[in-house]
Amino acid sequence: MTQRAGARTVLGPDEIGRALTRIAHEILEANHGADDLVLLGIPTRGVHLAQRLADRLADITGIGFADRVGALDVTMHRDDLRGRPTRAPQPTRVPAAGVDDRVVVLVDDVLYSGRTIRAALDALADLGRPRVVRLAALVDRGHRELPIRADFVGKNLPSARSEHVRILLDEVDGADAVTIEDGAA
Amino acid sequence: MRHLLTASMPRDEAIGLLDLAEDMHQIQDRELKKLPALRGRTVVNLFFEDSTRTRSSFEIAGKWLSADVINVSGKGSSVSKGESLRDTGLTIAAMGVDGVVVRSGASGAPALLADWIGRPVVNAGDGTHEHPTQALLDAFALRRRIHGGAARGKALDGVRVAIVGDIAHSRVARSNALLLPALGAEVTLVGPPPLLPPAAADGSRLGVRAEPSLDRVIDERPDALMLLRVQLERQAGKVAPSAAEYITGWSLTDERLARLGDAHLLHPGPMNRGLELSSRAADSDRSAILEQVTAGVSVRMAVLYSLLASDHPSAELGGAR
Known part of the structure; x- marks a missing residue:
């Protein structure tokens, strides 16, 4: 676990688990069932969250979701490639059936400026034409710079721009937590 | 300024480039073979020696990354009128290009060009030296x-x-x-x-x-x-x-x-x-x-991306000088 000193825990493992279960139910409710659902996580942590949501959807519906979950890397579509050090892309994995005419739920850990999602929509358009695209985020911390909103949110977390919101997941970080810390710290 | 002049590079850097090429390789399976990463960048293929596959491979790599790619061959250009490598390079740089891919019969020409023009240079084969x-x-x-x-x-x-x-x-x-x-x-x-x-x-x-x-x-x-x-x-x-x-x-x-x-x-x-x-x-x-041949496109996409995508390229990716 890599939680730093001065960081305040906003969500613990149980709360993260409950938030994901709730999002899974909301996805099914909004879609009137599991038909055509495809989950695409945005690397790194969005991919693990998408997998967890897929596991929950499989539990709830009794339908296998293994071939309905994937990863969507947005690196090549970012609008800040020039200004930042070279970013290494991560693999994109799209279910064999593709995204055409599917209901694609993009899954990310934190919704912040909205620029990652803008890039994700472009990346998705290169792969095909989904019937509907929805957005699920574990945390919405505000400060949008683009007209983008999430359809499913685990936790609204009002924050100052100077604060750091960190999502820790067991698969990557060894434990589940959402923390917030003062940028000055 | 970073260039790819030699294949001599640390192991980690080589693996990083090959992994990046794996990411680029995914585009082969796509219907829409276009990524916007180098939109607005211009790459000149400056080929003083005959080449079909290497030049086309670099051209496809640049275009799939949305760069504008211009091919200049030795024959029929000012080079055949006696212009020096340096003047040709400076002229192309002065047009505002972002990167130059150079193939030359003269060993060491890409390294000289890299010193002269202040743009990333990729060696596409120089004499009996390197490729x-x-x-x-x-x-x-x-x-x-x-x-x-x-x-x-x-x-x-x-x-x-x-x-x-x-x-x-x-x-x-x-x-x-x-x-x-x-x-x-x-x-x-x-x-x-x-x-x-x-x-x-x-x-x-x-x-x-x-x-x-x-x-x-x-x-x-x-x-x-x-x-x-x-x-x-x-x-x-x-x-x-x-x-x-x-x-x-x-x-x-x-x-x-x-x-x-x-x-x-x-x-x-x-x-x-x-x-x-x-x-x-x-x-x-x-x-x-x-x-x-297929790998050539992916590898060249990786090289162009790592040299040209960022104004502040990181140290981990791309061939060292």
């Missing part, structure tokens, strides 16, 4: 052959590669002799003694082994055999074997293919069937020759 993207695509194709879909992050540790042909005059051999050992491969240079480099022959300054007999190397059952093109245009007046002697000693004939076992076959192309290798060898399932 770094060829070595990278060879490593990429071989890594995929060996590790399949789980190639990411992997090197070529313990993989035994024999490079066969006119080693002394081959920039492909030189770049591979630099890159493959950095990835952990054991390289043997095979060819007629007059065409083996003296440094490798007398104790291997490159850290690779030289062996004149292809038959002995085949008996050792290497993991991969890289057959170099017999470069007729570079042989004029040289001490070299005749075609008949070459076939007898160093061609991958059907008989040698049968003894070779399941080694992967590589060839940088264009190949002379019946000279460097038999048609049966070229068309066998051991041949990775067309995979090398």
